[in-house]
Amino acid sequence: MPSEEELFANIDALLEEEPQLPPPAERARLREAAGITQARLAVALKTSTQTVKNYENGRSEPKSPRLEAYQRLLKGWAAKYPADSAPATPATPAPVVVPQQEASEASAGPAAGPEQAEAAAPVHTPAAPAPPRPPSRATARPETSSRRPAKKAAAPVADPRFPHGPLAVLDGDGSAYGAEGIVLDCPATTVVELVQWTLRESGLGAPKLNRHGKDSDPLIVLTAAAAVQLGLPERLEGHEQRRSLRLPDDHPVVKQVAKAKWQLTQRGFGPWPRIYRKAEGRERQCVQLAILPWDALDERSWPGVSEMAPADVARTLGLYAQRVITPRGSTAVSGLELMTALRPPTKPERDAETGNWISGHNPGSLGTEPMDPAPPEATAEHPVVVRSGWTGGFLNEEAYQWVRPVDTLSDGECLLPHAVGLDLNTAFLAAAARLVVGLSAPDHFHNVKFNPKIPGSWLVDLSHIELDPRLPSPFTPDGSRPTGPAWYQTHTVAYAQELGHNVAPLEAYLRRETGAYLDPWHDRLKNAYVDTLSDLGVTKGLSDVEFLAAMEQHKQADPALAAVLTAIKATIKGGVGKLRERPQGRHYKEGERWPALERPTWRPDIRAAVISKARVNMHRKLRNMATMTGLYPLAVLSDCVVYPSPGSSPLDFLPYAASGKPQPGGFRLGPTPGLAKPEGVQPMLWAVDLMEKGLNPARHIKGGDAVLDEGE
Incomplete structure (x- = not known):
């Protein structure tokens, strides 16, 4: 008893x-x-x-x-x-009796x-019980x-393994705000407890984007109050570069993580720390943190988000995660991670001898091992260049930074009242569509016949090609005429051939295995961009007049959606840039390998292919505009072009047919990648003044600040 x-x-x-x-x-x-x-x-x-x-x-x-x-x-x-x-x-009121066949609709109708x-x-009882x-x-x-009341379009079916979405924003009172408005109670008082709660209790995460890929690890975003509550400093100080920000190894939180047998990646405990253990079977044990007071969300890529309330931060990042990917770091990092998530390097396959399942190469991917570039595709400090003593020059496939010579302006152009800027929507993304790139290592060829279908680098002399001085050369980023043989990517050489000129390569580095590696990346980001712009009121069906009116107001419609749109654009540009990430830090020595070289996605040749195609696309439109309208640009900066105009609107100089439809081949207004939107308008005299000072009007057309210099 x-x-x-x-x-x-x-x-x-x-x-x-x-x-x-x-x-x-x-x-x-x-x-x-x-x-x-x-x-x-x-x-x-x-x-x-x-x-x-x-x-x-x-x-x-x-x-x-x-x-x-x-x-x-x-x-x-x-x-x-x-x-x-x-x-x-x-x-x-007392319930209204409805016929049985109408009950379902009546209970959830508008x-x-x-x-x-x-x-x-x-x-209801689930068909199959979820794991406890x-x-x-x-x-x-x-x-x-x-x-909830029925909506026009059915929401995507949530993965039962991740009932609370991809991420949560933790505040100082223990409330963790999810992407769909949910609020979880997080009892964690240390970073280790937070990691354990996230993996065991939170229900956070996201399913893989490709059947051969991996699920996205859960993301926990910490507010300043939450960071302090977990024993972290509210700010990190004492580093010259933002990317070098991290806690010292002897910080109590770092020691707690190590004592609990968790690990940090090589980047340590910085604004985007990853805390992980070796996977157990198929179950990954990894949590991504983002620390807001440590500038995890760059203001240029996520305007205003770090100042939002936790629930709004969760909504903003959650929409990005739904349409793009769960953030893994900067938008550039996320852009690169998205490539791998959509084209995983491996897939399961049967071993011919044993019959067991093994990890095999996934066709169309970049594989699991890093690949050295051809010497002309590398950078001057790359080990391939330093070891070989290469002096044969490098690819210079970069976006336009061109200003038209002032002496080519006519009196009629100078007398026009306005300079109007046009910006191409996500020009790099448009160039990535159906872009065939090399997947295997480069092979070296001499005196090879040019083939526009083979991706690679070609040593060609294009200096004999003479073009209108009122247009930039399509072969150089600064628009100047080439002075002799130089290395070009396939699209640049193919455009010279398209213009009717003979090309005779002296040398080439080509890849035998090819594929449209970026296609799924293009498709997902295009949908994300178009859908977000549509949510802001800029839809495909608008007339050009309606489109211009919608673009005037779209950023005011919803700050969270506007921030997501900016982040999507930064993801595109940053992802392409990461394909050729340069060494960082003052202690780097030329010829040493740097961390980015260990990624299969360190592919400067793919970056060159995207930029080359984007620049060629821009020149083709410039040439067609001159043919159709007789107008020539004042300046080009990457995807922005400035034209002299009789009016303050793009409608005053863009070419239209008698039917009122835009003429094909030139610049066209619209919300999809490759189409144009207004970038800004200034007086023509303002533009000419900048040009005479050697400055680029396309850089300043949006704000009109003529005192900025080109280094900014």
């Missing part, structure tokens, strides 16, 4: 346990039976209406002392309105509010549906 002391000790332990609340559906029933609105209850509990909604749909649970107050209220209501009795004061839809939702997960504040709830 148990003693009296043992029994009383057990009872005392029960009394000290956290108060238990009724199920979420019962909470809503009791409130409605009492005739109290969610807004009125929120005032009484000194919280928000959205938080009360979260209590009633199981998305979050109250904390002390609000927990005890809410429990006391619910107990009082339960005594007044037991489940088997009718409410004394009906909070909602006329039904969220509260009624949730209250009327039937209890330790209970958390948001997941410990009955299997009750929370159907």
Whole structure:
């Protein structure tokens, strides 16, 4: 027989346990039976209406002392309105009887509010039970549906392994805000506890983007308050370069991570630390952190996001994760990671001898091993160049930075009142469409016949080609005429041939295995860009006049969506740039390998192919514009071109047919990659003044600040 002391000790332990609340559906029933609105209850509990909604749909649970107050209220209501009795004061009208075949539509139709839809939702049993997960504040709830009013388009089916989405933003009070408005209770007080909670209880993560790929690791974004709560400094100081920011190895948090047998990547504990252990079977053990007060979100790529409320940060990053990828670092890093996620290097295959499954090469990918470039594709400090003593020159496939010589301006052009800038939407992304690149190592050839279908680098003399001085040369980034033999990517040489000139390569580095490696990357980012722009009110079906009006207002429509759009554009440019990441840090010595060279995605030849095609596309439009309209540009900077114009709108100089439709071949307005949008307008005299000073009007057309110098 148990003693009296043992029994009383057990009872005392029960009394000290956290108060238990009724199920979420019962909470809503009791409130409605009492005739109290969610807004009125929120005032009484000194919280928000959205938080009360979260209590009633199981998305979050109250904390002390609000927990005890809410429990006391619910107990009082339960005594007044037991489940088997009718409410004394009906909070909602009596239900309307509808035919059985219409019941499903009526319960979730547009006329039904969220509260009624949730209250009327039937209890459901999943077809296959999900793997057991330790209970958390948001997941410990009955299997009750929370159907919302039907939308025009069905939302994507959530992966049951990741019920709470790809990421969460943790605030200092332990609230972790998810991408879809959910709020989780995170009890972690150390970074190690946070990692364990994220992997075991949070339900965060995202499914793989390719069937041969890997699931995305969960991302936890820390606010300044959360960082301090976890023992991290609010700011990192004392480093010359932002990319070098990291905690010292003897910092208590770094030592805690190591003591718990977790590891950090080579970048250490910086703004985007990755904390991991070796995978157990198929289960990855890795959590990505992003620390907001350490400038994890660059203002240029994520304008205004670091200053948003945690729920809005979660919404913004969550939309980016849904449309692009769960962020893994800067937008440039994410752009590169997206390439690998969509084209995984390996796939499972049967071993011919043993019949066992092994990891094999995935056709169309870049493989698992880094590949040295051909000497002309490398950079001057690359080991391939330094070891071989290469002096034969390098590819110079870069975006345009060209200003038209002032002495080529006519009096008629100078008398036009305006200079109007046009910007090509995601020009690098448009160039990546159906772009065939090399997948294997380069082979060296001499006196080879040019073939425009083979990606590679060609030593060709294009200096004999004479073009209109009012246009930039298509063969050099600064638009100057070549002075002798030089290395060019395939698209540049093919364009010389397209212009009717003979090309006779002296030498070439070509790749035998080829493929459209960037196609899925292009498709996903194109959809992300177009869909986000459409959400901001700039849709495909607009006329040019409507398009210009929509572009005037689109950034004001929704700051979060505008930030996502900027991040998508930065992902494209940054991802292409990362294909040829240069060594960083003042201690680097020429000829040494640097970390980026160990990636299979360090591929300067692919970067050159994208930029070459983009520059050729730009020149082709410039040439067609001159043919159709007689207009010549004042300057070009990457994907921005400035034209003299009789009016302040692109409509005043773009070519249109008699039917009113845009003429094909020139610049056309529109929201899709490769089409143009207005970049800015300034007085013509302003542009000429900059040109006379050797400055580029395309760089400043948006803001009109003529005192900036070209180094910025």
